[in-house]
Every structure is written in structure tokens, then in C-alpha cells.
Amino acid sequence: MRLKLFRAGTMFEGLAQVRAELGPDALILSHRSVGDLVEITAALEPNDEPAVPDAALLAALDYHGVPASLRTALQAGPLDAALARTMTFAPLPLSTGGSPLVLTGPPGAGKTLTVARIATRLVMSGVKPLIVTSDGKRAGATEQLAAFTRVLGLTLLAASHPVAVARALARRADGEPVLIDAPGCDPFEAEQIEELTGLVASANATLVLVLPAGLDPGEAAELGSAFAAAGAGLMVPTRLDLVRRLGGVLAAAAAGRLALTEAGVGPGAADGLEPLTPAGLAARMLAPRGKSS
Template identity: 30%
Template sequence: MKIKRFHAKDMRSTIRKVREELGADAVILSNRRAADGVEIIAAIDYDESLLDAQVPAATSASRDDEINIDASGPEIAERTNKTVSLSTSQREADDLPDVYSEAALNRRLSQPRQPAFAAHDFSLPEVDHDIEVQNSQANHAELRETPFIKETLNESPTPQQTETEAQTRAHSWSEEPSILAMQEELKSLRGLLVEQLSGLAWGQETCYHPLRARLLQRLLALGLSPVLAREIAAQCDEDDEIEKNWRCALARIAKRLPVAEQDILEQGGIIALVGATGVGKTTTVAKLAARYTLQHGPQKVLLITTDNNRVAAHEQLRSYARILGVPMRVAGDAQTLKSLIHGFADKGLILIDTAGMSQRDMKLSKQLSMITDGARDGGREVQIYLTLAANSQRGVLEDVAQAFNTIPLAGAILTKLDETTSLGGTLSVTIEQSMPVAWISDGQQVPEDLHRARPHSLVSRSVAIMQKLTSPEGDDPVSLTLGGMLANANG
């Protein structure tokens, strides 16, 4: 066996020397960075049984000398003892770790023999990644089974436990009396600041735009939403008097108010009334049926109710049908509704009275789907009208309109106009939602208290209600509301 050291300025040059002198079957025993470049110890024609013994590094004095191991046993032992006595100080001076120690050489020599070079290939051998991963997993499994590590892992909280504990601490922290008191104080300060800013904004508005401020007061007293009131007031002429601007503002409201162009009683078809509980859907259905009966006769009308939620809910509609002499049926599902539409295809007007539901009721979408699907399967288009009670607050009407806006609405029917104290909120909802008004109802008499919707008539009625119940030039509440609206609009 022949072992030899090679030196060059870099790794590529050193490997080239090894290949030229020892050939492609040479085995690299070690490599290290030396002061003058790179040092490689390589061997060829070695006996693996002899290499199981200690193979020390050579001294610096014999780096370029060949070591002949084909000698007698005493001579090999003597040379081995000499090389093992390599000074410790010389090894510590190197930057890289010692690769010539007994343990390092034994590890290298215990590996299977592989050719260090292939034809025209100067790359170093690669480590088997799969074996390395398996060894790493085995080491980790062994570490986890040690008593200390096992106890530590059992005591460590899971991510779910950590998140639950954090939420519990945050909840308990938010319920501290001092925190609750601080929150109440901040709310009080916020309310005080809003009032102060509202007053300042309103004062600035009245100072720089006095006519527009007075017009805003009247529009808000009319019941319009602050946004709509400001849009209309912004179109006023500061050079004209207040009364002229007031009339112009009312005309703009009437112009923006959408109404149905066609009379649903003249064109006939399938008409369904939807809306919240207690808005007057059943009475409105009876009024529409009575008007159509007077014009075309009872044989052309069919009344259908889908209200199965309340006990004897359809008795009121059945009483109206008996008085008018028209047929009345109950449809509990879409299939029944489809059959009724098919069976009474000769009817000129089919009126569907639906169950009253809150806009937050989870069954609302199911009922609306039943109406649209049943009428569609029947081969005829259904016109759905939203029934809005004018005596409801504007916020409630907005909520209802948004809930029922998930289906295509043909328009709205306004009821209880005789019971309202402000009609402006209802008009604001129909304008902002672009919902045409078809009919209005202002009483319980059938069918006298049912009228076609007229924009100027609705605006005039709204002004009459305002003049009867409120003062158009109110100071404190109106000014505060308008001031808050202006403060929010101005940032």
C-alpha cells in the first residue's frame, strides 16, 4: 500500500496531482488547509485489514516523502510511534478541525472503498441524504425517550392550550373594575366631544351659509335622512329667500321619488306581497282584490296564502274571499303553489299573501325562495311588492328594505299613512333604495282607503304632517342632529 501527501495552491490543483500520480483508483484519506495552500493525503493499493489500525498524520518534515508500508512489522510499529508523536501545538495552529486524529482516521477508513475519481470528474463524493435523515430521526426518537426530555415534553402546553389560556387572561383582564370604569369614562368624554364638535360645526354652517342651514332644519324636521337632506339643501340658491328655496327643495324630493308607472290592477298577473309582521299585507291584498273584482268580476281573481305559521292565520283572508265571492287557497310549499298556478291559469289576477316575518328571521329566505320557485315553475312571472308601514322608524324601514332586497322587487306599497307622525323617513328609504311606490293605504276601509302613488301628493302629505306635529324652525334637537351630521361629513 502506498500513502502520499500532495500540496497545491487550491483544491482543484491538488486533486489533479493525485490523479496524475496515483490514478483514478486513489482514495483520499484526508484533506486540510495548509499555510501554503491545500494538503491532501491519498492512498492506492491498500489492504483494508492493515488500515483498521491507527494511521497517524505525518510530520511536516516528511510531507512530500512517500511512505512505504510494505515493510516488516517492527519497522511499521516504529514509524507509527514516530508519527503519533506529532506535536499538539502544530495541530492547534490550524484553522480547520484536526482530521488526522486516530478517531477521525478510523471513521474514514471504516467506510467502504470507493474510487475517488471518475473519468473527467473532479467533484467530491456526496453524502447519502436518506441515510442521514434516518439517522437523524433515530437520534431524535432516542432523545425523546430519555426521562428528562420526556418529562419536559409532557409538561409543555399544546398550541390550543396556550391560545385558550391567552383568551381567558384577556377576558379576565377586560372585566377588571378599573378597566370598565376607564371605558365608561372614555365613552363619556367621547360623547362630550361629539356634542362640542357638533355645536361648532352647526355654528360654522349657520355663520357662513345661513339660508342653507335653515333649509337643512326644515328638511330634517320633514323626516328625511341627514344624507338626503344635505344633498337637496346643497342645491339651494343662497341669493333667494328661504320660502322659494323650500319650494324648490320639495320639488326636488318629488322628482327623485320613484313611483310605479303601470297600474298592477290593469295589467294583472301574479302579485305577491311580502313584508314584516303587522304591516297590513292581508288587508292590502283584500283591497287590491276588491278593486279588481269591481272592474273584471270575481271569476277572474284567486287569493292564495302561504301563512302556515300562525293558528287560523288564513281565516281573515278567507273571510274577505267569502265577501268578495272569489276562491281562496292555501299553499304550504312550492309544489302546491305551482299546482295552484297551473290549475287556475285562467285567472286574470292571482294575489299571494305571505307570512309576516322579521327581517332577521332565518326562515325568511326559505319563504322567498318558495314564492319565486313556485311561480317560476308555474310558467308565469311573479311580481313581488314589499309592504312598508309608514308608522315605522326610518332605521327599521332601512333594515327591512335591505333584508328583502335579496330578491327582485317590483316595487313597494306604503301602508298606515294615517297612523304615522313623519312620512319623510319612508320617502327617504324609497328614494335611497330606488324602490318605486305603486300604491298607498291610509285606512282600514276596503277598498276605499287604497290609492295610486303620486309623488307630489306624498310630498304634500309629508309637509302637512310636519306642520301639524313639529315646528320647522326648531332649535336644540334639530341643530344638534344637523351639527353632528355636518361634523361627520367634514371629517
């Protein structure tokens, strides 16, 4: 039997350490408070000890720049199963009658195109959503979205502040899905975060982070945490077709405890978005170098 002692600030953090290092089958033998810390003794039966990580898997984790905080859990492999255990995956809540979705993210993340892609999917399935743009700051933002909504035969409402958003939602038909394109946001600027949270509150909405892949993992983790603190619980990474390293995607989602939903995988509005799954993400990460799919 393999024994190990873990110390953490809380029981929750300690159990997370146990799962990350010993896996879900670890046995908790004892726990006690030691000053301000919690001390946990855990064990693995010999037959349950993790196998030596596969060399190809370790190479992939290195190549993608996966943060050290995730490596131990993911290198236990197989990668698809490890991703399913470590990360959260969920569909976008697009059912009729659900709360509006506010898409946020740093400037240039691809929010407007993501709104257009989701709207296109809904229309192709026979559902017409209400589209609201609150991005009155970026030149041409409304016109860009209007070009899509005209083709799709959808209503586009412009509402640059929370009161206007509330008025726009008063025009919502019964059961009509609502997509709100928020302005680009710097989550480290208090004034911009205040505007974003005010928008979400006025719409009683679900906040979705749109974040481009290819970011430095440390930077991505800070962005994920900051937007999660503002209320985001879901994430749509974009540009997976243009980057080769996905460590930033994992870092942001893990740091903010964000559920991975869909991913931007191409330039088209009709086919540029696909659901993210552990198997699909693992396939991208293990693909031959120079290919992401």
C-alpha cells in the same frame, strides 16, 4: 361657475353624488381614475346654482326625520319636483295576464289587508282575481282573508309551500290576476328569506314589500335593503293615516331602490288604499303639524 371635485368607488356612484349635490343640470368637466377611485370634476353655471332652501321645507325634512343621504336632493325643492327626481313612483302591475304579485313584509305590516284592498279594487272594476294565501304560520290568517273573499265572491286557495303554490296557480284562468299573501318575514333570517324566494320562484311572481310607516328611518332603510336583496322592487307603505312622520317610508324606498306604488291611508277595504304620487307625498309632508293629509 361653481366647480366641485367628487370622488367615489365607481362612475355610477360619482354621478349620483354630482346629481344629489349640484342637480341634474350640472356639467361634467372631466373624469379620471385615481387608484381604486373615480374622480369627477363637475360645475354649475351661476344662474343654475340651487336657491337657498326654503325654511318651511327644511323644517319639514327635519320633522319627518328624512335621512341625511336624501336631504341634499330634497331640500333643492320644490318638494314635489324633488321627490319626483329623487324617488321612483310606479303603479302596481295589476293588468290582466301579468305575473302574480307576492306581498311580503315583516309581521304585522298589513299584508293581508292590503291584499283584500287590491282585490276589492279589482272586483269593483269588473275583474275577479285569484287569491292565494301561503301564510300558514299566523293563527287566523287564512280565516281573515277568507272573510273578505267570501264577501267579494272570490276563490281563496291555501298553499303553504312552493309546490302547493304551483299547483294552486295551475287553476288560474286565462288572464286572471293573482294576489299571493305571503307569511310575515324577518329578512335577516336566512331560512325565512329562503322560503320567501322559493315562493316567488315557484309562482314566477313580482315581489311587493308592504311596510308600515312610522318606523325609525335607520331601521326602515335596513328593511328596505334586505327585502330588495330578496327580489322586492315595489313598495306599499301602510298606516299613513296613523303616523305623522314619513322619513321611514322615504328611507326604506331609497335604500332598497324600491318604487313607491300605493299607500294604506284608512281602515276600509274599499277606500283604504290610494296611489302614491310625488305631489301627494309632498302635500302630506308639508301639511301642518298634527295632520298627515
